[in-house]
Amino acid sequence: MRATVLHTSYDVRLEDVPDPKLDGPGDAIVKVVASCICGSDLWPYRGEPPVKAPRRIGHEFVGIVQEIGSEVRTVKPGDFVIAPFVVSDGTCPHCLAGFQTACVNRVGYGTDRADGGQGEYVKLPYADGTLVATPEVPDDSLVPSLLTLSDVMGTGWHAARSARVKPGDTVVVVGDGAVGLCGVLAAARMGAERVVSMSRHEPRQKLAKEFGATDIISERGDAGRDAVLELTDGVGADAVLECVGTGQSMTTAFDVARAGATVGFVGVPHGVEVPIGTMFGRNVGLAGGASPCRAYLPALMADVLAGEIDPGKVFDSVLPLADVAEGYRAMHERRAIKVMLRP
Template sequence: MRATTIHAPYDIRLEDVPDPTIDGPTDALVKVVASCICGSDLWPYRGENKVTPGRRIGHEFVGIVEEIGGDVRTVKPGDFVIAPFVVSDGTCPHCLAGYQTACQNMVGYGSDQADGGQGEYVKLPYADGTLVATPEVPDDSLVPSLLTLSDVMGTGWHAARAARVKAGDTVVVVGDGAVGLCGVLAAARMGAERVVAMSRHEPRQKLAAEFGATDIISERGDAARDAVLELTDGVGADAVLECVGTGQAMTTAFDVARAGATVGFVGVPHGVEAPIPTMFRRNVGLAGGAAPVRAYLPDLMADVLAGEINPGRVFDSELPLAEVAEGYKAMHERRAIKVLLRP
């Protein structure tokens, strides 16, 4: 089979690797229908995370179950399944509390126990605790939106939930990548009256507006803060979604939050420090982290299947798996919001 591997910064390859096989009772083997490139994949791609040469990469995919281990009960061969971005057992105390990304037996894709998601097949353990099957094999037009539920839509939803977005709120979303855009969609769906998207890129601004953004701010830094304060009569936002993971993004998030607001953060932190004095002085909270998308998946899947949301529109590029290196380059150069890959 073919699978994507990373060898060094900016060195992505599609290579032949051994075919995966079921070797444990909780395993499932999934034939990938579609996978994608995540913004967090760009951290090792750019050399900002350590690269292990030859490691399989990718953690978002949907596909058809081909084979299962003897203890698997919730999915069966022939099922179309959505795979959250981490493998969780579904039975530990953290999973039962709804925080599967803190599973005591969590497995990452691209490890010895689970194949990377950007390939033709994926073998993973803990199928019952991880995979979610659709009621029937969906129409191909729904695949992009169902694929977003493996990460970015659930992550945007987690940012809004952590920020305690409620009906009537003014919400600011920091970040215009796929997660930020899904955060706009989540905030609008939760009933926010005003959703302010921070974006400097016209295609992303357009999609943010179509997802429910009422205002667009293209400035950054102090100018962005001033623009939000002007929009809110000097008060600031009721809730802020930080969907980037950089120090500048976190600073902006706190700068635009009103007293008593909460910043929901889901950007993978790189060079970020919580501004404790500001939090204390203005009673601004900070909540969030690695999104437990498995907890949100059933409800969001129902919304997609009912046509209530269409988050798959964040995919503005679709490439065959053979061109995965170009997909990484396009996202790195911000020529694409998010790239969908077909085997």
Template structure:
């Protein structure tokens, strides 16, 4: 099969790899229908996380189950499945508590136990604990929104849930990438009365509005803080979604939070300093992390199939898998919000 391998900074290649096969009783092999490139894939792509040796990449995909191990019970060949971005056993105490990203037997894609997602096929263990099947094979038009449940929509949902968004809230979303935009959608679905998106890119502003943003602020840093305080009569936001992971984005998130608010964070932290004094003085909480998309998948899948949400709109480019390298370039240069790959 063909699969994407990252060799180093700015060097991803589609290569021939061994066809995957069932090794264990809990395994599944999935024929990929669509996969995509994640903002977090750009960290190694940009050289900010070093690539020690070439490895398969990609952790978001949907597809058709091709083959299963002898003990797999919840999916069968022919099923259309969504794969969350982490493989989890589904049975350990952390999985049972709904935090599958902390699974005691967690497996990452592109490792010796599971193929990378940006390829033609993916073999993975713990199929029952990981994959979620649709009731029937969905119309192709729904593929982008189902694919978004692999990561970005579940992650945006986790940001809003971690920030404890509730009906009537004023919510600020820091970050206008695919996750931030899904955070806008999530906050809106949770009944937030006002959803303020920080964005200075016109196409992203437009999508934020489609997803339910009531206000768009193009300011950054101190100016963004001042603008939010002006919007909220000096009080600040009831909940803040931090969807970037940089020092500046975290600072802004705390700056705009009102006393007693929670910052829900889902951006992988890079150089972040937590302002513990502000947290103490104003009782602003910090909560979040690697999103347990598996926990949210059943409900969000039902919402997508019912036409209630359409997170697939974050994909503003669809290209053949053969052009995966161009997809990375487009996302790196911010010409695309998120790139969908078709094998």
């Protein structure tokens, strides 16, 4: 089979690798129908942290179950399944509490136990705790939106939920990548009256408005803070979604939060310092982290299948798996919001 391998910084290749085989009774092998490149894949692609040895990459995919181990009960061969970005057993205390990304037996994709998601097939353990099957094989037009449920839509939803968005709120979304755009969609879906997208890129601004943004702010840093405060009569936002993970984005998130607000953060932190003095003095909370997409998947899947949400619009580029290296370049150079890969 063919699969994506990251060799070193900016060096992604599609290579022949051994076909997957079941290793345990809880395993499944999935034939990938569609996968995609995540913003978090760009960190190792750029050498943060440095790649020490070639490794499989990718953690977002949907596909058809090919084989299952003897103890798998919730999916069967022929099922169309969505795979959350973390493999979880579904039975540990953290999974049962709805935080599958903290599973005590968590397995990452691209390891010796679970294949990377950007390939033709994926073998993974804990199929019952991880994979979610659709009621029937969906129409191909639904594949993009179902694919977002493996990560970005669930992560945007987690940002909004962590920020405690409620009907009537003014919400600011920091970040206009796929997660930030899905955060806009989530905040609007939760009933926010005003959703402000901080975006400097016209195609992303347009999609943010389609997803429910009422206002766009293109400034960054102090100018972005001042623009939000002007928009909110000097008060700030009731809830802030931090969807980037840099020091500047976290600073902006706290700068635009009103007293008593909560910042919901889902950006993978790089060089972030939490302003504990601001949190104490203004009673601004911080909540979030790695999204437990598996917990949100059934409800969000129902919304997609019912036509209530269409997060698949974040895919503005669809490439064959053979062109995966170009997909990485396009996202690194911000020529694409999010790239979908089809075998």
